Amino acid sequence: MLKNKSNNRIRYSFEDIIGESQLITQIKELAARIGTSNSTVLITGESGTGKELFAQAIHGLSSRKNHSFVAVNCAAIPHELFESEVFGYEAGAFSGAKKEGKPGKIELAQNGTLFLDEISELPYQVQGKLLRVLQEREVERLGGTGSKNVDIRIIAATNRDLKSLVQEGKFRQDLFYRLYVFELKIPSLRQRKEDILPLAYHFINYLNDQIAQNVKYMSPELQEWLLSHDWPGNVRELRAFIERGMNLVEGDTLTIENSFLFSAFDATAHKTVEEEGTFAVSLEEAVTKAEIGAIQRALKESNGDRTKAAQILNIHLASLYRKMAKYKLK
Structure with a gap:
């Protein structure tokens, strides 16, 4: 590229x-x-x-x-x-x-x-x-x-x-x-949030080659956070965030612990009580979207094999069934 x-x-x-x-x-x-x-x-x-x-x-x-x-x-x-x-x-x-x-x-x-x-x-x-x-x-x-x-x-x-x-x-x-x-x-990136995860995976794939990693997945918690963040620095900020995690990750799954080094993101972590009330509503919506997207992607990657999809998501099979029923996924 x-x-x-x-x-x-x-x-x-x-x-x-x-x-x-x-x-x-x-x-x-x-x-x-x-x-x-x-x-x-x-x-x-x-x-x-x-x-x-x-x-x-x-x-x-x-x-x-x-x-x-x-x-x-x-x-x-x-x-x-x-x-x-x-x-x-x-x-x-x-x-x-x-x-x-x-x-x-x-x-x-x-x-x-x-x-x-x-x-x-x-x-x-x-x-x-x-x-x-x-x-x-x-x-x-x-x-x-x-x-x-x-x-x-x-x-x-x-x-x-x-x-x-x-x-x-x-x-x-x-x-x-x-x-x-x-x-x-x-x-802005916050105007097209449905592109955040595809962009994140794009940077992961690119950085796999650049820094000799073999990351294939992102944890559900990380995906939730990515979708809930406002990204004032837009795509440039997202890439820097992913690159930070890619340099610290061990294994094939990028987690929020790998990337979330409280630095530029301190403002998000120190919201007032009033702000947190508003943020919680948007976060709940973001979590729902993140879970649905993660489940759909796992099912696609596993060709519909729910046991394998649960393994990809790192959750119990029973949890997967419950979430699929909750979100009316087939």
């Missing part, structure tokens, strides 16, 4: 976007339709939802797929270096500049896709230059006297509300409308 990043080729496709929920299926279908276009795309969503993954998948379906996918994290480049890094510079443009000059990220993306992550952090004074690239399809290097034609597609992403930033005077309105051709809103 992972490839060398140095050649600016994509690492992910739509096949790597795990989930069968209605929300994620609709977004994938829309993104696939957008992929065949050359228009600018604005991907929005909370941190950790997989915005760059979608950007790469869109590039992979486009007519530009055999050319570079160049990613720029607008928040990671110091403001004073942003212009030279993204737009490039000519020889002698500033002290310390290379004698031959240097092409910027825009030129490096020629005939391909330029992905501007965290576009909301783009320095205001640079936003006008990016607008010119979008409108005129040309770029002027720092210290240059002429422009170069560029043929690129721009995909931008943000976890902030650009409309609010426009109203606050922090983001140019004309640039916003240039970016706002197609908006792709990536749902």
Whole structure:
């Protein structure tokens, strides 16, 4: 699944976007339709939802797929270096500049896709230059006297509300409308909870190969907790949680004890009495869904053999029958 990043080729496709929920299926279908276009795309969503993954998948379906996918994290480049890094510079443009000059990220993306992550952090004074690239399809290097034609597609992403930033005077309105051709809103993980367990098993299978483990199952208690957690860090947080457990697990079953090292999750463990009352209701619902899902998966894996299914679930056969009757499962 992972490839060398140095050649600016994509690492992910739509096949790597795990989930069968209605929300994620609709977004994938829309993104696939957008992929065949050359228009600018604005991907929005909370941190950790997989915005760059979608950007790469869109590039992979486009007519530009055999050319570079160049990613720029607008928040990671110091403001004073942003212009030279993204737009490039000519020889002698500033002290310390290379004698031959240097092409910027825009030129490096020629005939391909330029992905501007965290576009909301783009320095205001640079936003006008990016607008010119979008409108005129040309770029002027720092210290240059002429422009170069560029043929690129721009995909931008943000976890902030650009409309609010426009109203606050922090983001140019004309640039916003240039970016706002197609908006792709990536749902949070808590909005598609039915994808949590498939994602968790996906990470388990991937990490089995990476760290030489042979985990096949998750305990019912762990599945219950995964479904009840809000995942403010979304898929990125889920992967980190599973990876922590995979490094500590012994045997073929991942348990809550393996992963639940009270650190980032302390807030969940220290709720007020009032919060706990609300949480208990949602937890009860989550437990029901988790048990039904776990039983159905065990029955499927055992080809309907209830004795084997009970062994997979690590419960007595009588308990399995009781739960199947309770949830009216066949």
